[in-house]
Amino acid sequence: MWLPKISCKTTTAGRVHVLEEALHSFLIQDYPGEYELIIVNDYPAQKLKFDHPRVKIFNFEETFPTIGDKENFAIEQCSGELIAVWDDDDIAMPWHLSNIARYMEDNNLLHWNRGVFYNEPEITSITGLGNSGIVFRKDAWKDVGKSPIENAGGDTTFTTKLHQLDPKKIVNAAPPDDMVSWFYRWSLPMVYHQSGQGHDREGQPNIIERHMAFLEIQRQKGNIPVGEIQLRPHW
Numbered sequence: 523m524w525l526p527k528i529s530c531k532t533t534t535a536g537r538v539h540v541l542e543e544a545l546h547s548f549l550i551q552d553y554p555g556e557y558e559l560i561i562v563n564d565y566p567a568q569k570l571k572f573d574h575p576r577v578k579i580f581n582f583e584e585t586f587p588t589i590g591d592k593e594n595f596a597i598e599q600c601s602g603e604l605i606a607v608w609d610d611d612d613i614a615m616p617w618h619l620s621n622i623a624r625y626m627e628d629n630n631l632l633h634w635n636r637g638v639f640y641n642e643p644e645i646t647s648i649t650g651l652g653n654s655g656i657v658f659r660k661d662a663w664k665d666v667g668k669s670p671i672e673n674a675g676g677d678t679t680f681t682t683k684l685h686q687l688d689p690k691k692i693v694n695a696a697p698p699d700d701m702v703s704w705f706y707r708w709s710l711p712m713v714y715h716q717s718g719q720g721h722d723r724e725g726q727p728n729i730i731e732r733h734m735a736f737l738e739i740q741r742q743k744g745n746i747p748v749g750e751i752q753l754r755p756h757w
Contacts, residue, residue, distance in 0.1 A: 525554060526602065527558075527603055528557045528602045529557070529600030529660075530557065531600060531606065533610070534565075534570075534610040535585070536741075544609070545559070545577070545753055554620075557576065558578065558602065561579045561580065562582070568751055569749065571750060571751065571753065572752070580599065588671050588676075589674070594668050594669050603660055604660070605658050607655055609654065614705065618703035622657050625697075629693045630658060631684040632694075632695055633652075635650060642708070648706060655706070666683040666687055
C-alpha cells in the first residue's frame with residue numbers, strides 16, 4: 523500500500539468547542555504512514571496550546587486579511603506531499619487517512635463523492651461533498667499559484683484551477699457504506715459558517731470582519747473562553 527506523508531490542515535478562529543472534536547478525530551487515525559496536523563489560529567483573544575509530536579499550532583495576534591492568506595500560510599507549514607483539508611467543524615472516522623492513501627493514487631485532487639451529513643440533530647448520507655475534506659498535492663497547489671487571495675468562494679476558485687491544470691488527475695472517491703470516513707457538519711451551536719455567508723459585497727464588512735464581530739458578541743456573553751487555552755480532545 524502506498525503510504526505518502528499526509529499533512530492535515532486546520533484553520534480556525536474562536537471555535538474551540540468544535541476544534542477539540544476535529545483534533546480528537548485526528549488523534550485516533552489508524553494510518554500506518556507519516557501524518558501531521560497543522561493548526562493556524564488567528565483569533566487574537568485566544569492562544570491555543572497542545573503538546574503532541576504530530577500536532578503543530580500557530581497562534582497569531584492579528585487576523586489574516588483574507589482566508590486565502592491564512593490558507594497559504596497554513597499550507598506552507600505542511601511538510602507532507604498530500605494536503606488534507608481538516609476543517610475545525612468537521613470530523614473524520616479513524617480510517618480516513620487510510621482512505622486517502624487508498625483513493626488518491628497519482629492524482630492532484632481528491633473529492634469525496636460519499637460522506638456523512640450531520641445537520642444537527644440529523645445524521646444522513648450525502649453525495650458530493652464539494653470542497654469539504656478535499657485532498658490535494660502540495661506540488662499542484664504550487665503549480666496553480668497557491669490559494670487565491672479571496673474570502674468565501676476561494677476554495678472553488680482553487681479547485682477549478684486544479685481541474686484545469688490536468689483534468690485527468692482528479693478523482694471522485696466513493697467509499698462503500700461501511701468505509702465512508704468524512705463527516706460534514708452544519709447547524710452547530712456558536713459556529714459562524716463562513717461558507718454560508720456568500721461573497722463579499724461592496725459597502726458591507728467583509729466575511730472576516732463579520733466573523734470577528736460575531737465572536738466579539740459571543741465573548742461578551744461569556745460563551746467563548748479567552749487567554750491561553752489548553753485543548754482537550756474529546757467527542
